[in-house]
Amino acid sequence: MQKHPIKLTSGELAPLWTGYLGDSMANRVLHYFLRKVEDDEVRPILEYALSLTNEHMTFMDKLFRSEGFPIPVAFTDEDVQPDAPKLFSDGFMLFYLRQMGIGGMTAYSLALASSARLDIRDFYSHNLKTASELYNKTATLLESKGLLIRAPGIPFPDTTEFVQKEGWLNGLMGDRRPLNIIEITHLCMNILTNSLGQALMQGFAQCAKSKALKAYFVRARDIATKHVEVFSSLLRDDHLPAPQTWEAEVSDSVEPPFSDKLMLYHTVSLAGMGIGNYGAAVAGGMRRDLASVYIRLMSEVGTFVDDGGELLIRNEWMEKIPGAVERDALIQS
Template identity: 65%
Template sequence: MSQDEHHIQLTSGDIAPLWGGYLSDSMVNCVLKHFLHTVEDGDVKPIIEYALGLTMEHMEFSNKLFKDEKFPIPLAFTEKDVNLNAPRLFSDGYMLLYLRHMGIAGTITYGVALASSSRQDIRAFYHHNLKTAAELLEKSTAILQSKGILPRSPFIPYPDSVEYVHKESWLNGLLGDRRPLNAVEISNLHMNIMKNSIGQALMLGFSQVAQTKEVIAYIVRGRDISKKHVEVFNALLRDDQLPAPTTWETEISNSKESPFSDKLMLYHTVFLAAIGMGNYGASLAASMRRDLTTVYIRLTAEIGTYADDGAELTIKNDWMEKIPGAIERNALLSL
């Protein structure tokens, strides 16, 4: 990196993914440390170590960059937020699924971060992260496949020929005049079921080890929302005689001793809600049947309210770090 490049100030497009990424990396770092201390399958352990190494690499880069820029380093999550003496809470199969979805989220997040960053050193950082996230996705998917537990979206028959749509009713989703789901819609429904199922299982584990009543109640509410959304999406698949993926509640142990702080579990739950809204937005944009768009709009609104309530609870507990932003000009006025 040249001397001139070093003195280019960070833009909001650089700061946003760096700051948010530092919080999420420190959170996932704690989760992976618990995984590493409780994993039993020798095939799964190296992938956990690989993912843990990535979170540490990301945090080291951001730490140095923040120090060089004289930018406050987020407090985020530390060893105080993870109890490595706690018993196993998740099965090895669930750990693999979590790692796979880390890879999926990483390929999306780092692609957006790469596009929003302007400085060469930060672009290089996200370019590297994009490749390693894809590698994590490949490693975890390959192991899931080898063990016969890789969730697959439903198979559909190949078409005999290329066709054009000739009726406007193709867009309808009304009973009696409803076309079957197309491949894009099936894929999105399957992915949203999978992500909700993984979140539902995670919140099931969190709810039985959380300590404060308000946090427990909030996580249980999120667990129930995820369960309801899974049922909604499953019903849409069943209407076309398509199979729905399995759920993962049985992959959670009966431990009552928490591996994580309530602060971390609340943040993780709100984080999942935010990701869910993004997933539904993408699915909404890709769905051409009007009943599906209505469903995604309704469920997105429900998650939005839930995420907002979680943010309020985080603030109430003094656990929300303020995101860097523009100057509050009105506060500078001498009135």
């Protein structure tokens, strides 16, 4: 008797569907970067990252076809103009690749955890490995160029200690304790991701054709700038250095390398990832004032993402995410 494969579940389809859109977008961005990169050490890492997006899309395309699942439209060659002038520096491209590796490790670990079928688990296990390789390649090259941004160091404690009073959690009033290493790490990581957003949004705002999208990208840049300052000030309060930002790595070009559709999708996706990062910071921190800051900023980003979704719908660029059957509508038909 012929053995039929187990049907894909929503837990497997969700990361596959969103992953296809993400890889399709990244593929176009990397094609453009490869046309503009001048550093011969950065080029092979761009080529490696591009090969991964091709590998992922080939697997998912074949899988969707075999399962009879509609392939997303995603992004095409019409969404990139490789001959547009260089918009970002080679150093920024390397930093972008590093963040791709970090984002991939996070996304693929969650996708692996939500998958049951062996072929899908094998796919994400492999992707986890290659995402970590991409991160290590970029981190090594950034370090060799003196561009690797490290979190601040702290003096090592002499002994282990236990917390003696509940005020250790407060941070809202009175004698506020210094940041601990977990809180410092989240602040630094969120400065880096917002720094990436600052630079990208400046470039997108310069190049967007639509006035509405220009305004949206300027708003995104300003939000990222504000959040960088909020997090940096929290580090400075404890006399800790804040990581450098990358907004100076954007050229003065105003010719768009990407379609408005791609830039808007990229912006909304980054903002959504930022909400996840802030949620992780709330869960990992133990000072109540930090939780209050992150929740306030999450609300601001959530409103921004919602407005971005409305722009995608208004321009007919938002592909409908597959979901449950509308049973009530079937009954009434």
